[in-house]
Amino acid sequence: MSIAVTILGNSSAKPTASGHPSAQVVNVNEQYFLVDAGEGVQRQMARCGVSPLKLRAVFISHLHGDHFFGLFPLLSTLGLYGRRTALKVYAPRPFGEMLDGFLRLCESDLPYQIEWVEVDTTKHQIIFENDTTEVWSLPLRHRIPTAGYLFRQKEPALNVKKFSIERYGLTVQQIVQAKRGEDVVLPSGEVLANADITYRPYGALSYAYCSDTNYSARLAKMVEGVDMLYHETTYSADMRKTAKERGHSTTADAAKVAQMAGVGRLIIGHFSSRYKDLEALQAECREIFPATDIARERETFLIEPKATKQ
Ligand SMILES: [Zn+2]
Ligand SMILES: [Zn+2]
Known part of the structure; x- marks a missing residue:
């Protein structure tokens, strides 16, 4: 009953020799969710040993290319693999128009349904729910409508x-x-x-994905107490002005949100290609929020259940 987050890409928009743009697989109680799908996501999944056929749903934060340009090739591949079950893609408008064009012009006979669920990026609300899991949208402050996603296990039965x-x-x-x-x-x-x-046999776990966004105190409130927070840190602390103008965060912004929200652990990513030394970015965060780690590609971050008293 854990949550495992596998980082497929940790870079921002400009390509680098080794980094991939945003994508990660969030495994909640053995349900696999793809969160963002930057270019190269299929190959990264293969490298990490995650079968795309396992995907239950896809969550796209916003329609900047570094967050979804890898999705359409993946959707085609699922057809080649013979997927039959419908796949829901949660994404802001106008993703539906892109999907219509793709289905009409490129893939008119896919063997499975793709259902677009429009995400209202202005609301903090439940957008996915089953017996064990909830996913909430998190309004983010970026240049275009953008949502983060909060994954919450439901309380187990007494x-x-x-x-x-x-x-x-x-x-x-x-x-x-x-x-x-x-x-x-x-x-x-x-x-x-x-x-x-x-007694509850274990505590319910939670994970929040927040990329791309300006610093937001409101966001800190929405992710209060989560076990793990992924928050973008496109820039170092001295680039505050640039970050603000471009709808991004600095290391200090991310660490402040983590501190205000009292999260268990902070994972930083969406790094600008200008940074070769990610440890320096981590060190800036750790000055404010010590439990900070770098979202290294192909690394899996595990959130394990806390023991409860009988
Ligand atoms: Zn981005
Ligand atoms: Zn963006």
Whole structure:
């Protein structure tokens, strides 16, 4: 019941000899989601051993090329692989127009459906939900409409403490009641408060992806307490003015958001091609927020469940 984030690309728009533009695979409870799909995403997935057939859905932050130019080739490949199940692509407008053109002019007989779900980049709301997972949109401050994505595991079902079952001789019916979150009344009339006899087997985990964006205090509020935050750091701290003008963040901006939000860990990426020494960027962040790491390509960052008390 962990969340694993595999970095496929950590660079911003200008190509470099070794770096790839933004893309990552977020694995929540063995459900694979592709988040952004910069050029080369298919090859990076192959290098990281992630089969594209496993993808449950795709989330695109915005329609700058370094975040989606790799998507259409991937959609074609899924056809070659014989995918049959529909694939949802969450993206801001006007992605639907691009998809229509692609399907009409390039791939008129794909063996599976591609369903575009429009993301309202002005709202912080649930856009994907199933029994175990929620995905929330995060309004970002960029030059064009842009959304980040917040992945949240749902709280696991309640378990009843073994100690309580034995001590009070709880019946199957009473255990079911307790698992539903109800108090249990014993034959003696004693009421057992639900919180005293149950526990959650593990804590729900969360991960937020935020690229591209200016510094935003509002964003810090929306990602408060997440276990791991990916925040772009296109520029070093001395490039504050440039970052602001171009709708991006500096190392200090990202670290400040992480600090204000009280996140467990900060991962930085979307680096400008001008930086060869990523450690220097990391060091700037660590001055403000020590638990900062570089989103190195092909590295997987694991968020593991915290043990809860029985
Ligand atoms: Zn970008
Ligand atoms: Zn952008």
